[in-house]
Structures are given as C-alpha cells and as structure tokens.
Amino acid sequence: MTLARRHFDALIIGAGGAGLNAALQLANANLRVAVVSKVFPTRSHTVAAQGGVNAALANVQPDNWHWHMFDTVKGSDYLGDQDAIEFMCREAIPTVYELEHNGVPFSRLDNGRIYQRAFGGQSQNFGGAQAARTCAAADRTGHAILHTLYQQNIRARTHFFDEYFAIDLISDDEGAILGALILEMETGEPLLIESKTTLLATGGCGQVFRTTSNAHINTGDGMAMALRAGVPLMDMEFFQFHPTGIAGKGMLITEGVRGEGGYLVNKDGERFMERYAPNAKDLASRDVVSRAIVTEVKEGRGVGPNADHVLLKVDHLGEDIVSKRLPGIRESSKIFAGIDPVVEPIPVFPTAHYVMGGIPTDRYGRVVAPIQKGPEEVVPGLYAAGECACVSVHGANRLGGNSLLDILVFGRAAGQDIIKYLDENPNHRPMSEAGVEKAVARLNRWDKRGEGLSVREVRDEFRKVMEDHAGVFRTDEIMSEGVAKVKEIRAKLADVRLTDHSSVFNTARVEALELENMVDIGMSIVLSALERKESRGAHSRPDYPERDDNNWLKHSLYTLEGDQMDFKPVHTKPLTVEPFPPKPRVY
Numbered sequence: 001m002t003l004a005r006r007h008f009d010a011l012i013i014g015a016g017g018a019g020l021n022a023a024l025q026l027a028n029a030n031l032r033v034a035v036v037s038k039v040f041p042t043r044s045h046t047v048a049a050q051g052g053v054n055a056a057l058a059n060v061q062p063d064n065w066h067w068h069m070f071d072t073v074k075g076s077d078y079l080g081d082q083d084a085i086e087f088m089c090r091e092a093i094p095t096v097y098e099l100e101h102n103g104v105p106f107s108r109l110d111n112g113r114i115y116q117r118a119f120g121g122q123s124q125n126f127g128g129a130q131a132a133r134t135c136a137a138a139d140r141t142g143h144a145i146l147h148t149l150y151q152q153n154i155r156a157r158t159h160f161f162d163e164y165f166a167i168d169l170i171s172d173d174e175g176a177i178l179g180a181l182i183l184e185m186e187t188g189e190p191l192l193i194e195s196k197t198t199l200l201a202t203g204g205c206g207q208v209f210r211t212t213s214n215a216h217i218n219t220g221d222g223m224a225m226a227l228r229a230g231v232p233l234m235d236m237e238f239f240q241f242h243p244t245g246i247a248g249k250g251m252l253i254t255e256g257v258r259g260e261g262g263y264l265v266n267k268d269g270e271r272f273m274e275r276y277a278p279n280a281k282d283l284a285s286r287d288v289v290s291r292a293i294v295t296e297v298k299e300g301r302g303v304g305p306n307a308d309h310v311l312l313k314v315d316h317l318g319e320d321i322v323s324k325r326l327p328g329i330r331e332s333s334k335i336f337a338g339i340d341p342v343v344e345p346i347p348v349f350p351t352a353h354y355v356m357g358g359i360p361t362d363r364y365g366r367v368v369a370p371i372q373k374g375p376e377e378v379v380p381g382l383y384a385a386g387e388c389a390c391v392s393v394h395g396a397n398r399l400g401g402n403s404l405l406d407i408l409v410f411g412r413a414a415g416q417d418i419i420k421y422l423d424e425n426p427n428h429r430p431m432s433e434a435g436v437e438k439a440v441a442r443l444n445r446w447d448k449r450g451e452g453l454s455v456r457e458v459r460d461e462f463r464k465v466m467e468d469h470a471g472v473f474r475t476d477e478i479m480s481e482g483v484a485k486v487k488e489i490r491a492k493l494a495d496v497r498l499t500d501h502s503s504v505f506n507t508a509r510v511e512a513l514e515l516e517n518m519v520d521i522g523m524s525i526v527l528s529a530l531e532r533k534e535s536r537g538a539h540s541r542p543d544y545p546e547r548d549d550n551n552w553l554k555h556s557l558y559t560l561e562g563d564q565m566d567f568k569p570v571h572t573k574p575l576t577v578e579p580f581p582p583k584p585r586v587y
Contacts, residue, residue: 003181003192003436007428008034008159010418011179011195013166013222015041017049017142017404018386018411019201020149022365024102025415027156031422034193036161036182038217038510041150045203045215046407049142050254050328052117052134053099053408054401055092059113060132065089067124068133070580072402075121075285076395077537077547078582079235079555081571084391087363088402091409096135099408104148106137107325117325118259121285121399121587130283134401139254139328142404164191165510166221168439169198169229169382172432176380177229179431181439188506190443192436196428197381197418200226200359200367201411204387205521207514209352209470210463213245213252222388224517226359227524227560228442231369231379234390234555235357236521237528240398240538241472243289245351247309251336252353253329253346255400258282260325262314264293265345266301272310280587287397287538288587290350294472297349304347311345318342350472356398356538357528358390360557365389365414376568381429383418385410392555392570396537446512452497455511462489462519470526475543479530486523493519524558531565532556549582 010026012019015037026033037044056063068089073080100106100114107115114135122131137144153160167181167190179195202222206214223233244253244264258264263282266272276292277284284292293310302308314322314329319342322330326341333341362368365383370376386407393406469482493516498508534548535541557566572579 003190005192005194006034008032008193008195009422010034010197010199011036011193012199012201013180014044014201014203014386014388015160016044016046016201016203016386016407017145017149018407019199020146020153021408021411022199022201022385022415022418023153023158024149024156025412026418027153027158029419031419032159034159034161034195035153036164036166036193038163038165038185040162041160042147044146045218046142046146048215048252049404050139050252051119051256051259052136052141052401053096053404054119054133054399055096055135055405056089056133057093057096057114057116057135059109060116062124063131063133065093066577067126067131068092070126071122072393072399073580074127074585075397075399077397077585078395078549078553079392079536079570080395081392082574082579083571084363085393086574086577088393088405088409091413092405095405095408095412099145099148102148102152104137104144106135117256118283119400120255120258120280120283120289134256134259136256139256139326145404145408165513166225167443167513169225170432170435170439171229172429172435174380175230176429177382178429178435181436181443183443183510185506185510188509190440194428194431196422196425197383199365199383199385199414199418200388201384201386202388204355205518206352208463208466208518208522208525210467211245211250212352213242213250214352219514219518220521221514221517222384223358224520226367226384227520231359231367232557232559232566233357233524234360234557235392235528236355236524236558237532237556238356238396238538239352239470239525240286240354240356241290241350242353243286243293243350244312244348246332246336247304247347247349249336250351251332252351253312253332253348255286257312257314257326257329260321261317262312265311265313266296267303267307268301272296272301277587284587285397285399287540290472291540293350309347309349312348313345314341315343315345354398354403355387356390356394356396358388359384361385361389361391363391363410363413364417365410366417383414385414396539446498446509448497450497453492453495455496455508455515458489458492458496459515459518462486462522465489466522466525470529472540474529474539474541476530479526482526483530486519486526490519490523520560523563527563527565528556528558553582
C-alpha cells in the first residue's frame with residue numbers, strides 16, 4: 001500500500017479543550033500544527049461541560065489558590081500528586097484570565113467581574129465555609145470555551161483534519177513516537193502524519209459503561225493507542241459516577257444546580273444528604289453523593305414506580321434564576337425527562353461520568369512511563385493532556401469544576417513545553433517503516449466481512465458487563481467475575497464481522513476499532529479495581545470498607561502485554577508549600 005504522508009511540527013489528536021488550548025500555544029508560535037478530530041471540533045465533548053471552571057479569583061467571596069489546593073488534595077482522597085495539584089491551582093488564575101482575554105463570554109456579576117458559583121467539595125480556609133470558586137458561563141461553560149478556542153485556532157491558521165479517526169501511534173525501536181496513522185472516515189483512505197511531537201488529547205472513555213453522560217465518541221481511543229505503544233495506564237480503577245444523571249437516560253444535570261440551591265430528596269421528601277454529609281450536604285464530593293443515592297435506593301427509599309431513583313428539587317429557586325443561570329438544564333429536563341424543573345423535581349441517578357486515571361504524565365504533559373520494560377522515563381516526542389491523561393491532580397475522585405481546569409491548564413502547559421522541545425529537537429526522526437506496517441495491519445484486520453458476530457451485539461454485552469462489575473459498589477467476587485467476562489469478550493473480537501452494506505460509509509470499521517479500544521480500557525479498569533484492596537474516593541469496596549494509607553497510598557499501573565499490574569508511590573511533596581498529610585475525609 002502506498003500511503004499519503006504529511007509532515008508537521010506537532011500532531012494533536014483530539015480537538016477538545018486540551019487539544020485546542022495546546023494547539024493555540026503552538027500556532028501562535030508559528031509552528032506547523034495538525035489537529036485530528038473524529039468529529040467537527042466544536043462537537044468535541046468539552047462542549048457538554050456545564051457548570052464551570054475552578055479558579056480562586058475571589059470575585060464573590062474571599063479565596064486563594066492554597067485553599068483550592070487543599071480541597072483538591074482532600075477531594076482526591078489523598079491519592080493526587082501534590083506537586084501537580086499545586087501547579088494546577090496556581091495556574092488556574094492566569095489560565096482563566098487568558099480565556100477571558102481570548103473572548104470566552106463568562107457570566108458577570110453586577111460589578112463586571114466573572115461570576116463564580118458554589119460547587120461540591122470546595123471550602124474557604126482549609127475546610128471551612130462553602131467557597132464560590134467556579135467561573136461559569138451560565139450552564140454552558142464548556143460550550144463557550146470550546147467555541148472560543150476553535151475560533152482563535154482558525155485565526156492562528158491551525159490545520160484541522162476533521163472527521164478523521166486515529167488508528168495507532170507510530171514508534172521506532174527506541175520507543176520514540178514519530179506520528180500516527182489516521183483514517184479519513186468519509187473515504188476510508190488512510191493517511192500517515194509524521195510529526196516531531198504528538199499530543200494525545202482524546203478525552204475520556206465513558207462509553208465503556210452502558211449508562212453514561214459521555215458522548216458516543218468517548219471510547220478511550222488515545223488511552224488504547226498508548227497501551228499498544230507500551231505505555232501503561234495509571235489509576236484506571238477510579239471512575240467517577242456523577243450523582244445526578246437523568247434517571248434511566250444518563251444525560252447530565254450539572255452540579256451547578258445544587259450550587260445554585262437545588263437539593264436531593266427521597267420518596268419521603270427527606271433531604272437525605274444531611275445524614276451522609278452533615279456539613280456540606282448536597283455539595284459533598286461526587287463520590288459521597290453518588291453512594292448516598294445508591295444507598296437510598298437499595299434501602300427502599302427510591303422514587304418512582306420501580307423505586308429506582310431520587311429527585312432533585314429546583315422549583316423553589318423560581319423561574320427567573322432557573323432561566324437565567326440554568327437554561328440548558330431546564331431544556332434538557334424537558335427533552336429527556338419530560339418535566340419542567342421550574343414546576344416539578346428532576347428524577348436523577350448516578351451515571352458513569354469521568355475517569356480519573358489515564359496516560360501517566362508529568363505536569364508539563366510529557367508522558368512518563370517505563371517503555372519496553374525499561375526504567376520510567378519521559379517518552380520522546382509523546383505528550384498527553386485532558387481526560388485521557390493522568391497527571392494525577394484528581395487522584396481517587398475529581399472535584400466538580402476541576403475537569404475544565406485540568407484540560408485547560410495542562411493543555412496550555414503541554415503546548416508551551418512542546419515549543420521548548422522543538423527548539424532543542426528541530427528535526428524529524430527517521431520514520432520506522434516497521435511501525436507503519438504494524439499500524440496498517442491493525443486497520444486491515446478490521447476489513448472482515450461475512451457471517452459472524454456484529455460489533456453492536458459484542459459492544460452491548462461488554463458495556464453491560466462493565467456496568468454490572470465495575471459500578472459504584474465493588475467486591476472481590478463481582479470484579480473477579482468481571483475480569484473473566486472481559487477476557488471472554490476480548491476473545492470474541494476475532495469472530496466479529498462487518499457487513500458489506502455498512503462498510504460503504506466506513507461506519508462499521510470505525511465502530512470495530514473503537515470496540516477494540518474499549519475492551520482494552522475495560523480490562524484496565526476491572527483488573528486495577530480488583531487489585532486495589534481498599535475503599536478510596538470513587539473506588540468503594542464493601543469487602544474492604546476502609547482507606548488503607550499504609551498499603552495503598554500508591555498509584556496503580558496497568559500494562560496491556562500480559563495484563564500486568566504494577567504500582568508506584570504518590571508524590572506527596574508540593575512545589576513550594578507544606579504538604580497536606582492524609583486525614584479522615586468527611587464533609
């Protein structure tokens with residue numbers, strides 16, 4: 001096969017907030033930047049982020065980055081790396097102001113400053129009164145940020161490959177990354193992009209679960225590409241279930257609803273969060289609220305004909321506040337739940353939302369991993385940022401408002417570090433034709449037509465296994481069975497066939513490639529969860545109900561070859577301030 005080839009200084013795979021913020025740094029430095037996205041950039045999943053982005057601007061109440069850092073460390077259940085958390089919380093302030101100067105239309109206070117709302121798990125003065133730290137553009141903050149960054153990239157002449165699917169990274173014998181093989185989804189034609197640096201910014205993997213807030217595109221492609229390149233995934237057992245998805249549907253109802261004064265009730269009309277988090281109540285961290293909702297339902301206090309959800313009350317806020325500050329939520333509730341929250345409460349239940357783990361990086365976005373069984377080191381030419389990466393600022397549980405912050409701070413940091421890398425490494429490395437052949441072979445493997453299993457039936461079976469065996473509550477028995485079932489599904493991939501009709505538009509082939517990615521990611525989740533014998537953050541095990549800092553204050557590492565598990569220590573030392581030692585985590 002004769003491959004078309006293009007050459008760039010930097011290749012960015014993914015056009016969400018992390019990818020576009022990195023691309024903007026690079027394009028403004030007059031570098032040749034290619035951004036590959038399997039959807040039109042403004043349809044990237046960042047567009048769905050509702051509530052806001054955290055920064056200690058102190059526009060509404062007293063605040064500082066050190067308090068933000070404390071809340072993030074505590075929210076992570078002390079598994080977050082404190083050097084990276086300090087970096088993120090300090091960089092939050094200039095990052096938000098840079099967004100503002102680029103044109104993000106933040107909601108405003110009467111004095112003209114950026115509006116900030118209350119969000120869960122956030123406090124003043126190291127665990128004191130509730131903080132108002134989350135900078136918002138109504139309840140469409142991600143939409144506002146993504147469109148602004150895309151427009152700025154168009155101005156800066158970033159080169160976009162829209163509706164292209166990334167097949168695999170190309171690496172040489174030393175593990176250096178040389179670019180990627182991508183597929184034009186409309187035509188089915190492959191294209192090799194050779195680049196001096198490659199940034200993975202492909203977002204999360206929520207589609208591994210049957211009920212999720214994530215878009216159909218969130219299939220963990222970048223994480224799976226990294227796995228196949230020999231990079232382990234870190235802390236994949238920590239998957240956040242957002243407490244307030246629309247019951248039975250999964251669409252998200254932002255935490256900003258509770259930040260504006262909404263609250264949860266059970267079938268008796270009781271504000272049950274007062275029993276689980278007496279101080280923070282409905283604004284406790286997400287793992288705490290999710291477990292509380294599941295417990296209420298399991299103990300018979302659920303609402304509805306099947307008693308399978310609880311209610312989120314907003315009607316007491318009044319139509320003016322709901323229409324002004326939560327217009328998208330009102331619209332979503334009408335469309336997907338058939339109710340107007342101004343009049344009646346919203347039925348909610350936890351939905352798979354966010355993966356805290358991912359590709360291990362340092363705070364500059366450089367992928368740090370033991371390549372080809374050697375010592376841990378920076379992988380030459382490879383960066384990762386956003387939800388697909390794990391700088392470990394979220395640890396075992398992410399705070400609301402820190403996800404947009406993560407993608408923006410570390411996308412920006414990665415872009416700035418790539419500029420320095422290219423100054424020191426101005427030339428392309430020789431392309432590895434063996435690496436190219438390996439990537440092409442993966443693409444050709446999914447040109448299988450005829451009788452066999454369909455992608456859809458295997459995918460549906462897999463997603464149900466993940467929901468049943470890696471959900472909010474986990475035990476050894478449940479997860480051991482989950483590992484066995486994921487292995488069975490992985491074996492079934494050899495029998496998957498594409499139909500002649502569906503392959504006309506390459507849809508089936510892309511879905512098969514995505515399924516292969518998801519199964520590898522699913523194994524990293526269930527196996528990492530089985531190995532971690534404690535309860536910490538979003539990882540809740542009734543058979544090991546306590547957090548065990550003596551044995552488990554460490555990051556997990558899953559390697560694809562042989563489904564191997566390893567561990568490494570948490571960075572408990574910040575950059576410039578005193579560390580926050582582990583304490584009981586109560587709200």
